[in-house]
Amino acid sequence: MTSVPQEIPLEQFIVLSAILFSIGVYGVLSRRNAVLVVMSVELMLNAVSINMVAFAVYTAPTLFVGIIFAIFIITIAAAEVGLALAVILRVFRNRGTANIDEIDTLKW
Amino acid sequence: MNFDYTLFIPEFMLGGLAALVVALDLFMPQLRKSWLPYVAATGLAITAGVSLAWVNKQTNFAGIVSIDNYTTYFRVFFMLIAAVVCLASGRLVEDQLRHPGEYFGIIILSTIGAIGMAAARELMTAYLSLELLSFSLYILVSFAKFDARSNEAGLKYLLLGAFSSAMFLYGLSLIYGVTGSTYYGDIASALSRGTHDFSFALLMALVLIIAGLGFKVAAVPFHMWTPDAYEGAPIAITAYLSTTSKAAGFALLLRLFGGAFQVVHDDWSWMIAGVAAASMILGNLVALQQHNIKRLMAYSSIGQIGYLLMGVAGLSHNTASALVLHLTGYMVTNLALFVVIIAWYNLTGKEEIVDFRGMRERAPLLAGALAGALFSLAGLPLFAGFVTKFILFQAATDQGYYWLAGIGVVTSVISLYYYLQVMREAFVSQPAEGERKLQVPYVMQGLTVALMAGVFYVGLYPANLFSVIDNATRFLFV
Numbered sequence: 110m111t112s113v114p115q116e117i118p119l120e121q122f123i124v125l126s127a128i129l130f131s132i133g134v135y136g137v138l139s140r141r142n143a144v145l146v147v148m149s150v151e152l153m154l155n156a157v158s159i160n161m162v163a164f165a166v167y168t169a170p171t172l173f174v175g176i177i178f179a180i181f182i183i184t185i186a187a188a189e190v191g192l193a194l195a196v197i198l199r200v201f202r203n204r205g206t207a208n209i210d211e212i213d214t215l216k217w
Numbered sequence: 218m219n220f221d222y223t224l225f226i227p228e229f230m231l232g233g234l235a236a237l238v239v240a241l242d243l244f245m246p247q248l249r250k251s252w253l254p255y256v257a258a259t260g261l262a263i264t265a266g267v268s269l270a271w272v273n274k275q276t277n278f279a280g281i282v283s284i285d286n287y288t289t290y291f292r293v294f295f296m297l298i299a300a301v302v303c304l305a306s307g308r309l310v311e312d313q314l315r316h317p318g319e320y321f322g323i324i325i326l327s328t329i330g331a332i333g334m335a336a337a338r339e340l341m342t343a344y345l346s347l348e349l350l351s352f353s354l355y356i357l358v359s360f361a362k363f364d365a366r367s368n369e370a371g372l373k374y375l376l377l378g379a380f381s382s383a384m385f386l387y388g389l390s391l392i393y394g395v396t397g398s399t400y401y402g403d404i405a406s407a408l409s410r411g412t413h414d415f416s417f418a419l420l421m422a423l424v425l426i427i428a429g430l431g432f433k434v435a436a437v438p439f440h441m442w443t444p445d446a447y448e449g450a451p452i453a454i455t456a457y458l459s460t461t462s463k464a465a466g467f468a469l470l471l472r473l474f475g476g477a478f479q480v481v482h483d484d485w486s487w488m489i490a491g492v493a494a495a496s497m498i499l500g501n502l503v504a505l506q507q508h509n510i511k512r513l514m515a516y517s518s519i520g521q522i523g524y525l526l527m528g529v530a531g532l533s534h535n536t537a538s539a540l541v542l543h544l545t546g547y548m549v550t551n552l553a554l555f556v557v558i559i560a561w562y563n564l565t566g567k568e569e570i571v572d573f574r575g576m577r578e579r580a581p582l583l584a585g586a587l588a589g590a591l592f593s594l595a596g597l598p599l600f601a602g603f604v605t606k607f608i609l610f611q612a613a614t615d616q617g618y619y620w621l622a623g624i625g626v627v628t629s630v631i632s633l634y635y636y637l638q639v640m641r642e643a644f645v646s647q648p649a650e651g652e653r654k655l656q657v658p659y660v661m662q663g664l665t666v667a668l669m670a671g672v673f674y675v676g677l678y679p680a681n682l683f684s685v686i687d688n689a690t691r692f693l694f695v
Contacts, residue, residue, distance in 0.1 A: 123394075130387055137380050146376050153383035160390040168397045175393060178341050182386065185348050189379055192352060196359050196375055200368045209376070212369050215445040 122163035130156035143200070143207045147193045154186045218279045225278070227268040227292055231329050234260040235322040242318020250317055254307045257321040258300040261328070265296040275692065280400055281339045286689040290541075291335035291468050298460050298548065299328045301668070304660055305556050306453035308563040313361055313451070320360060324457065327353030331461050335468035338476060340389045340399040343469055347385075347433070350465055351378050354458060358450040370449020377432065377442040385429020391422035392477075401476035409480040416484075423478070423485045427492070434466035436526060437495035440519050447515035452562055455511055456555035459518050460548045467544055470529055471537055475693035479532060490530040494624050496523030501628040504635050510558055510568050513635060514551075517594060520632060521547055524625055528609055531616025537690040539605075539612035542683055546593070546601035546675040553668035554590035557583045560661040570639055575648025580655045584643050586665045591636040593672050596629045601675035608679070 129152055136149025158179040165175025201207045238257050268289055277283040303321055310317040330353060333346025355378060359371020393399055395415040396407035412419050431439040447455045478485060500519030507513040525547075528540030560583055561576065562568050576584040593600030606629065610622040675682060 133383070137376075143372060143376065147379070150376075150379045150383055153380070154386065157383065157386045157390045160387070160394065164390065164394040164397075168394065174341070174399050178390075178393070178399070181341060181345060185345070188348075188352065192355055193375055193379065196355070196368065196371050199359065199362050200365075200372050203363070203365045203368055209372075212372065214366060215369055215373075215448050 119163060119167045122159060122167075126156045126159040126163070129153075129159065141208050141210050143197045143209050144194075146209065147190060147197075151186055151190065154182055154189075158182050219277060220279055221276070222278075224271075224276065224282070224284050227264050227296075228329050228332065230260075230264045230267060231296075231325050234264065235325040238325065239318040239322045242316060250311050251307075253317050253321055254303045254310065257303040257325065261296045261300040261303065261325065265293045265300075268292040268296070273688075277338065280402070281342050282333070282336045283338045283692070284336065285692040287468075287472075287692045288332070288336040290686065290689040291464075292332050294464065294545065294548070295328050295331045295335075295461055298457070298464075298552065299324055301552050301556070301664060302453055302457045302460075304664060305456065305559050306451070307660060308559075308658075309451050309453050313364075320357070323353045323356055327357070327457075327461065331465035331468070334465045335472065337469070337472065338401045340393065340401075343473065344382075344386060344389060347465075347469065348382060350462065351382060351433070354378075354454075354462055357454045357457065358446055360454065361451050364449075366449040367451065368449075370446045373449075374442050374446040381429045381432030381439065384425045384432075388422045388425030388429060391418050391425070395419060395422070401473065404477040405480050408478070412481060412484075419481065419484065423481075424488065426473075427485065427488050430466055430470055431492055434463050434470070434522050434526075435515075435519055436492045436522050437499050437519065438492070440496070440500070443519060444512045444515040447518075448509060448511045452511070452555070452559050452568070455514070456552060456559065459514060459551055459555070463518065463522065464544055464548055467525060467529075467540065471532075471540070471690070471693055474529060474532055475537060476695075479694060482532065486530050486532070489526055490618065490621055493523045493526035493530055493621060496520065496526060497624050497628045498523075501631045501635075504632065507635070508570055510570050510573070510639070513570065513639070514554070514558075517632065517635070518551070520628060521594070523628070524606060524609060527613045527618060527621045527625060530621065531613050531618050533612075533616060534687075534690060534694060536609075536612040536616060537693055538683065538687045539609040541686045541690060542675075542679065543605040543609045545682065545686070546605035546672075546679075549668060549671040549675060550590050550593040550601055553586055553665065553672055554594070556661060556664045556668060557587045557590065560657055560665070563661075564655045564657070570642055571646075573639060573642040574646035575652060576643035578648050578654065579652060580657055582662060582665060583657060586669050587643055588640055589669050589672060591640055593676065595633040595636045597633075599673070599676055601672045604676055604679045608683070 133149045133153035137146050140146050161175040161179040197207050271284050271289045275285045314320055327350050330346045330349030337343035337346055355375040358374050359367050361367035395418050396404045398404055435443040496519055500516050504513055504516035525540055528536040593602035596602040596606045610625055614622045
């Protein structure tokens, strides 16, 4: 393991990740297009990856748990996008729109 | 460290079974549709038998996955649920699906994910198992791909599910940051050394984890996907959603909170108690005005999740046993009810509550099972629902949650109203002119009888089952 860049404190990574996560949450709640919602979820997952790598490097530099976790998250995120795009494509073929406001047959 | 791969023999067998089912579909297309459900169900039942070899053994795989009575119990439980769902979806497969092998293969793979959630003692494994189950369910919900309702349900479920697992994951990363470990045991010992240095980070982590898992089990502020996913999915998958996905969520909740967060019980028990109360009230009240049976079952399941969360709020060995007992009784009852609904839908093609009229004349066996299952869900004596709910409420009051148990009793009474409305259609309303008696297929008759026997077994002799469960939940707190 290479040496930890001590001149950058851990807090900066955590703040970066929190900002990225918040942007993701805002995107999920405000975007109307299903593809953009999926992109916002990806931002949230990337925030988690940053957190994991930063914690791994700063708190336990000899263990690779956080870094391995980040690799798994990247893999899962890729699978999730594939699945989401497949479902969105089906919806678009059947209804001619991927806008989640207009997809409203099911309601109470 | 113990790297004994033979511990995973049941999971390997399930993986092989999934591959076999897909291969049969691919290479022997002439017999695939009518035989595949039986191949899948037989394989699942055999694997459930094999996993009994680990009864009363306590071992683990490198501290990541622990194989003890709790894991064995849920292995058998999930495989039997999957077997019932495979058998019950025979008609759906014949009528609607072009590639049934994938359908059964994905059900079997999702069972592996559910088992992993019950067995994991490490955050990464727990998360990967959770995603294996969730991804399989996203596919299954949108499986009827030319049906616009199924697509829509799948899209909503997928977007909200992905959002919730991202929140759950952020919570896990904070836990990893403050404790420096992903193993439940190490997290517990790090937390027991005092949390005042990072109390805010811990609170954020617990909120995010509870929100994420709350989405998965459909507890109240996070329940929006449930009615839509239930209504849009093919009915057999609705049955699967309402059983395995909820039970696996609770298996993970118990393992995680019992193994890792029990030392900071006071920091999270109030959140779970609030979520439980909200679920009981909202689920049961909104269920009153439903007219589609699947949406009714969705809100009824939200109410039932509230009862179950009561057991998590006052988590102890005793409440965990009561929770798993109620979970078992509820799952058996729910499956019995869904088998009746599936059989009725196959014969009539209708799923509104008013369409149940005349069931007593047209299909007496189904009507009897419907009555039994609804009474059990409402919690009337003789049936599973009464005794398991009683034990659960008693365990909650032992932990001091009198107000939660009070809400539980009141909302149970409310729930009787909408369960009885379904019964009124089935028993009191007369069939319309020209509607004759229906011939229910033997498979569905057999399933109905077997599941109703299970409901009565849990209701009349809970002591045996309770001691088995008590023996399993001991391992949660080590």
